[in-house]
Amino acid sequence: MIPEISFEFFPPQNIEATFRLHEAVQSLAPLGPRFVSVTYGAGGTTRALTRDAAHALHRTTGLRVAAHLTCVNASREETLEIARDYAKAGVTDIVALRGDAPKGADGFTPHPEGFASSVELIKALKAEGSFHLRVGAYPEQHPDAANAQADIDFLKAKFDAGADEAITQFFFEADTFLRFRDKCAKAGIDGMITPGILPVENWTAARRFAGLCGAHISDELALGFDAASRDGREELFALAHATELCDDLQSEGVERFHFYTLNRPELTRDICVALGVTPSLSLQDVA
Numbered sequence: 001m002i003p004e005i006s007f008e009f010f011p012p013q014n015i016e017a018t019f020r021l022h023e024a025v026q027s028l029a030p031l032g033p034r035f036v037s038v039t040y041g042a043g044g045t046t047r048a049l050t051r052d053a054a055h056a057l058h059r060t061t062g063l064r065v066a067a068h069l070t071c072v073n074a075s076r077e078e079t080l081e082i083a084r085d086y087a088k089a090g091v092t093d094i095v096a097l098r099g100d101a102p103k104g105a106d107g108f109t110p111h112p113e114g115f116a117s118s119v120e121l122i123k124a125l126k127a128e129g130s131f132h133l134r135v136g137a138y139p140e141q142h143p144d145a146a147n148a149q150a151d152i153d154f155l156k157a158k159f160d161a162g163a164d165e166a167i168t169q170f171f172f173e174a175d176t177f178l179r180f181r182d183k184c185a186k187a188g189i190d191g192m193i194t195p196g197i198l199p200v201e202n203w204t205a206a207r208r209f210a211g212l213c214g215a216h217i218s219d220e221l222a223l224g225f226d227a228a229s230r231d232g233r234e235e236l237f238a239l240a241h242a243t244e245l246c247d248d249l250q251s252e253g254v255e256r257f258h259f260y261t262l263n264r265p266e267l268t269r270d271i272c273v274a275l276g277v278t279p280s281l282s283l284q285d286v287a
């Protein structure tokens with residue numbers, strides 16, 4: 001079966017990056033994504049840029065756009081105002097997150113008048129009545145979780161609070177997701193959980209990201225990427241690895257993938273095509 005796909009982009013910070021995002025969207029939109037999402041900078045640093053990028057994508061592409069929103073650095077009222085603004089502009093999909101502290105700060109500290117957790121944010125957004133809500137999920141346990149079970153219980157609380165779907169942090173082995181899916185089912189979570197896939201454009205950077213968010217890298221994978229980087233075939237190795245990961249997940253019944261594109265479309269596009277997702281529409285047809 002051909003999987004359903006979705007793509008994450010980040011908002012551009014300058015003109016050159018704006019052109020890059022435009023090119024990425026032009027390249028990936030014809031693959032017919034279920035939705036595309038736009039991130040919200042750590043610490044709420046891209047509030048206006050996220051809004052502008054999400055509004056522009058919604059207006060100009062006809063794609064379903066999900067705007068990320070976090071609780072960091074804003075009062076409840078300010079956060080809800082941002083969400084209402086989205087709804088007014090027709091962007092009714094939100095990826096609702098607690099968020100991380102800004103760079104240099106120590107852990108998440110709620111704003112004095114802000115939402116103290118993602119669960120509070122999800123409840124408040126649900127009460128607005130107009131949003132389809134996606135949330136984050138962590139197959140390898142979030143660093144703030146007391147233990148793996150507490151993390152899954154918290155995900156259940158997010159679904160109970162009104163989340164419609166979850167998207168996972170990236171991981172490198174199919175079993176990591178499959179074990180997590182089993183544990184979620186055992187905990188009574190029956191909402192959709194879509195695996196987040198990181199196409200590895202740059203092994204050094206991916207390794208650093210993985211370290212920050214606790215994604216396990218097996219010795220075999222590290223050796224494979226190291227050798228491929230030495231021989232100048234990192235991209236081919238990345239394509240083979242991500243395609244095999246998705247293929248293994250598909251053979252266990254996974255029907256959807258969310259790609260962290262980092263606004264670079266080539267590898268994501270190649271992986272999708274290798275999975276049988278063929279470009280069928282021009283952006284004009286989509287709009």
Ligand SMILES: Cc1cc2nc3c(=O)[nH]c(=O)nc-3n(C[C@H](O)[C@H](O)[C@H](O)COP(=O)(O)OP(=O)(O)OC[C@H]3O[C@@H](n4cnc5c(N)ncnc54)[C@H](O)[C@@H]3O)c2cc1C
Pocket residue numbers: 038039040041042043044068069070095096097098099100117118119135136137138142144145146150151152154155167168169196
């Ligand atoms: C798909 C996806 C998209 C993301 N996009 C962005 C983005 O655009 N911008 C950005 O800044 N960050 C983003 N992040 C990162 C995210 O903000 C961080 O991982 C953040 O630390 C957790 O946010 P959350 O809503 O997933 O956390 P939560 O699920 O609310 O918390 C993480 C874990 O901490 C524990 N925990 C937290 N609060 C409590 C509590 N009150 N009681 C008990 N346990 C608790 C739970 O184990 C929980 O699973 C994204 C993550 C994912 C998976």
